[in-house]
Amino acid sequence: MLTVMKLKGREVLDSRGRPTVEVEVAGSNGEVGRAIVPSGASTGRHEAIELRDPEDRRHGGMGVLRAVAHVNGEIASAIQGMDLEDQAGIDAALVALDGTPNKGRLGANAILGVSLAVAHAVAAARGEPLYVHLNRLWRSRLEPGEFAEPVLPMPMVNMISGGLHAGVNLDFQDFLTIPVGASSYSEALEMTTAIYRAVGAVLREKDMEGTLVGDEGGYGPKLSTNAQAIDLILEAVLGCGMEPGRDVAIALDVAASHFYDPKTATYHLTAAGDDALDSAGMVAMLAHWAKLYPIVSIEDGLAEDDWNGWSSLTGMLGNSVQLIGDDLFATQTARLRQGVERHAGNAILIKVNQVGTLSETFDALLLARRHGYRTIVSARSGETEDTTIADLAVATAAGQIKIGSVARSERLAKYNRLLRIEDELGPSARFAGFKPTGG
Numbered sequence: 424m425l426t427v428m429k430l431k432g433r434e435v436l437d438s439r440g441r442p443t444v445e446v447e448v449a450g451s452n453g454e455v456g457r458a459i460v461p462s463g464a465s466t467g468r469h470e471a472i473e474l475r476d477p478e479d480r481r482h483g484g485m486g487v488l489r490a491v492a493h494v495n496g497e498i499a500s501a502i503q504g505m506d507l508e509d510q511a512g513i514d515a516a517l518v519a520l521d522g523t524p525n526k527g528r529l530g531a532n533a534i535l536g537v538s539l540a541v542a543h544a545v546a547a548a549r550g551e552p553l554y555v556h557l558n559r560l561w562r563s564r565l566e567p568g569e570f571a572e573p574v575l576p577m578p579m580v581n582m583i584s585g586g587l588h589a590g591v592n593l594d595f596q597d598f599l600t601i602p603v604g605a606s607s608y609s610e611a612l613e614m615t616t617a618i619y620r621a622v623g624a625v626l627r628e629k630d631m632e633g634t635l636v637g638d639e640g641g642y643g644p645k646l647s648t649n650a651q652a653i654d655l656i657l658e659a660v661l662g663c664g665m666e667p668g669r670d671v672a673i674a675l676d677v678a679a680s681h682f683y684d685p686k687t688a689t690y691h692l693t694a695a696g697d698d699a700l701d702s703a704g705m706v707a708m709l710a711h712w713a714k715l716y717p718i719v720s721i722e723d724g725l726a727e728d729d730w731n732g733w734s735s736l737t738g739m740l741g742n743s744v745q746l747i748g749d750d751l752f753a754t755q756t757a758r759l760r761q762g763v764e765r766h767a768g769n770a771i772l773i774k775v776n777q778v779g780t781l782s783e784t785f786d787a788l789l790l791a792r793r794h795g796y797r798t799i800v801s802a803r804s805g806e807t808e809d810t811t812i813a814d815l816a817v818a819t820a821a822g823q824i825k826i827g828s829v830a831r832s833e834r835l836a837k838y839n840r841l842l843r844i845e846d847e848l849g850p851s852a853r854f855a856g857f858k859p860t861g862g
């Protein structure tokens with residue numbers, strides 16, 4: 424039996440220059456697997472807890488030495504000697520060892536680092552690509568006939584950033600494009616890079632390029648309305664000789680929890696002159712936008728606990744627009760079950776560090792698929808060269824991936840990883856494409 428021989432945790436830096444957890448797991452055959460944990464800025468209330476060291480001044484209180492110590496101490500003692508290939512058993516042991524509902528004791532960052540590094544170590548030991556190993560784990564959970572074949576995902580890519588990611592005056596966090604007309608992953612990426620360059624050119628032409636680029640590499644121009652961001656992107660799309668709607672569609676991550684005031688139950692849109700909208704007003708505004716623009720996907724259009732608003736938005740737009748719960752579901756099956764019952768949303772964003780283990784990520788993916796919810800595997804705004812999520816998206820046939828812009832290396836590591844997988848799969852590579860919701 425291949426067993427867990429050694430664990431090594433250390434602090435490394437992420438794309439914001441902040442510490443994060445890296446874990447190496449060595450199997451009894453000597454092969455090592457490594458994973459690095461990402462980190463969010465617009466984190467939801469329901470996410471698993473990322474352990475930081477507020478009293479450690481080296482990194483402005485953002486250190487992760489306690490989480491690293493847990494990897495090297497308690498976690499190592501608990502899982503050394505366990506069957507390395509029993510991912511579910513190791514993940515269950517990690518959850519039990521932590522003992523809290525949100526992984527707040529050992530830290531979801533410590534736990535996730537170990538969970539992902541275990542998968543890498545097995546892939547290394549078997550001498551196979553990670554997505555092949557993850558696909559085997561995924562298949563072992565499926566009923567016959569269920570989404571078992573690896574599929575390359577459609578990327579939705581950030582062009583203009585606002586909200587907590589760019590610090591300018593846009594309320595909405597991400598303005599993204601989906602190259603719906605692409606017939607392969609590499610074509611989708613090619614179309615996306617052309618649009619990204621064209622958005623830059625449009626901004627330059629209008630003297631709006633500014634100096635700011637958001638955390639995920641989206642442009643961060645100072646604009647007076649949220650709608651202006653979409654207009655600029657559409658201008659760039661047209662400039663590329665592509666047709667909005669047919670070749671390229673728009674997606675939004677509103678990240679509405681971050682301008683929602685639960686005390687007054689209102690949404691505060693500063694770019695629109697500090698309009699305070701109630702939930703119904705917000706739903707009406709999004710419905711209006713969806714009519715006005717070729718918008719096929721809206722993420723977190725409402726706040727993370729505004730269940731009634733979510734149900735009403737889904738009733739109104741759910742047949743024509745992909746409505747993704749990010750903060751709403753936080754990759755947690757309990758939250759997603761509630762969503763299914765309440766008809767809230769029709770898609771879920773999947774972020775490994777929102778839940779903290781690979782097995783629980785599979786749980787969320789599978790529950791979503793079985794209830795007809797679409798799945799979008801997503802990076803965080805704080806990322807690294809780790810490319811695990813690219814393999815995960817392919818292995819689980821998730822269908823879509825959201826990584827951020829095509830102009831930052833921590834994002835490109837994943838886009839390029841997908842290019843390699845596409846190449847490796849050769850002519851048999853399957854591509855998810857994008858089917859309109861309800862179509």
Ligand SMILES: O=C(O)[C@@H](CO)OP(=O)(O)O
Nearest residue numbers: 463464465466802803804
């Ligand atoms: O809200 C999001 O979807 C993510 C990625 O764009 O941002 P963060 O990692 O800051 O939560």
Ligand SMILES: [Mg+2]
Nearest residue numbers: 676722723749
């Ligand atoms: Mg989001």
